[in-house]
Amino acid sequence: MFRSYYVYILKCSDGTYYTGVTNDPERRLIEHQQGLHRNSYTFSRRPVKCMYVSELFTDPIQAIEWEKQVKNWSRKKKEALIAGKWELLPELAKKGSKTIPSKNDNLKD
Template sequence: MKVSYVYILKCSDGTYYTGVTSKLEQRVFQHQTGFYRNCYTFARRPIELVFYGEFTDINFAIEKEKQIKKWSKAKKEALINGEYDLLPNLAKKKF
């Protein structure tokens, strides 16, 4: 059974980057060292791994990554801080 990870990195400018990988430690190292020059995190280093979730189905992991990428910063921070009860309300639009 191959494990996949959805991860969130906090960048030096306070933004978040969400990704998916099967080799978490290697991928975080690549972000930290600027292995890919065209990556979002390249000019925003240093980065910090602030969240990751494990999945046994890569398709589900990719689906979750796409979902989290659409979230607001506040909703991502609630996930990072383990404040799961706040997630539904942060999904609602304020009028």
């Protein structure tokens, strides 16, 4: 069975960003808005607004890897992604945003 996965960024009421992964962005936004999980980051930061949803991933591992990478980005880099300013991402990466090395980074030529 084909499943799709998405990485999303929410803007919380306190101005912070929350990054997550889901197979149903609409349902997940409703869950965040309703505060179904008391211990979640967004529970006390509602209402939240969906700012970004990635193109779909068919592999959940790839979606989780992208989520982890985006979670470690600076606020400015996340805002460039949200605004669709892809050309700014490489420069913002040089300014201290963390990236997670891929498993291929350890391969020798």
